[in-house]
Amino acid sequence: MQKYTAKKKKKKSDNENLAGYIFILPYVLMFIVFTGIPFVVSIILSFVNVKFINNLENVRFVGFDNYVRMFQDADTMEALFNTVKYSLIYVPLIMVLGFMLAVILNKGVFMKNSLRSMIFLPYVSNMVAVAVIFKLLLGAKGILGQFLMNMGLERPPLLDMGWALPTVAIIAVWKGVGLNMITYLAALQEVPGELLEAAEMDGANRWHKIKNVILPYVSPTSFFLLISSIITSLQNFTIIQSLTEGKPGRSTVVMSLNIVRSAFTKYETSYASAQAMLMFAIVMIITLIQWRGQKKWVNY
Structure with a gap:
């Protein structure tokens, strides 16, 4: 049996x-x-010399030539620097703002459900449509563009060499922060009320409760959002192409845009592949560092 x-x-x-x-x-x-x-x-x-318009008979192995060329190419290095700059603006801003909005809208706010929907709505909107609207608003004849020039800017943000990239990053944060907010809201729902009550009885103010109770409890969510936000910050081709096309000058040319131009404008398929592999390696290194470092600040 x-x-x-x-x-x-x-x-x-x-x-x-x-x-x-x-x-x-x-x-x-x-x-x-x-x-x-x-x-x-x-x-x-990435290890051969393929060009989009070349015959396969001309293909030969070139080793690391494409990778060496990247570090000797001023345009590619500038694109890599712009990518890092974009990520350094986008990631901290979307993480902090998403958490702050979640804490504020978690409870005790008038019309909190409507506000949550309004903040989340841009995330499900079409990126190209969002870019077109902001391009009109921030243009030389746009309402925001005129306002900022009246405040002291020489030209609209999207046409200014120094402000174009930060402006694009801020617009991307505005569009994507709703997802971070909703994810943090779900994590905040799981924070035990008795822990917050105990902290309050011990004399903790709102900041101390956030720092010593809420942040450690939602650290796994923060870890997940940190990785996803870094990856998202590197997937910025659509918004850059729609808003600035890499202009003014090359001030908003990032690696994603440089890769597409190398592959489909200059037809340098192998060189574009090498750039893509470089970005993959960077993402892998960052992720591995985060996985090792999470043991010190993530509480499961």
């Missing part, structure tokens, strides 16, 4: 495992076709 029961349980377990594999199979296949294979091809292309 026990042998029959064990056999029945094993069969049931095997059937559940099979059902699980069937459910994930479409995703695995799509991932291999649309991500895995292109990734491997991109690695191979």
Whole structure:
């Protein structure tokens, strides 16, 4: 009897495992076709001299020439610097603002549900549509552009060499902060009320409760949002292309835009692949550092 029961349980377990594999199979296949294979091809292309318009007969192995060229190319290094600058503005701003909005709208605010919806709405809006609206508002004849010039700016922010990139990053934060806010709100719902009450009984003010109770409790959420925000900050091609097209000058040319131009304007497929691999390596290094560092500040 026990042998029959064990056999029945094993069969049931095997059937559940099979059902699980069937459910994930479409995703695995799509991932291999649309991500895995292109990734491997991109690695191979970065070590050869393929150009989009060249015949395959002219392809030859060039080793690390494409990678060496990147660090000797002033335009690519400028694009890399702009990417870092963009991320350093975008990531801290969207993290801090998302958390602050979540704390404020967690409870005790008039029309909090309506305010949550209003803040989240830009996130589900089309990026190109958002860019077109801000381009009109911040243009030389736009309301915000005119206002800022009256306040002392020589030209509209999107046409100013120094302000164009920070302005694009701030617009991206405005569009994406709703997701961070909603994610933090979900985490704040799980903070035990008794911990906050105990802290209050010990004389903790609002700042002390946030610092010593709420922040440690939502640290796993912060860790997740930090990684996702860094990755999102590097996926900035659409908003840059729609708002500035890399102008004025090359002040808003970031790596994503430089890669697309290398591949589809200059037709330097292998050089574009090498740039993409550099960005992949940077993301991997940052992620590994975060995974190692999370042991010191993330509380599970």
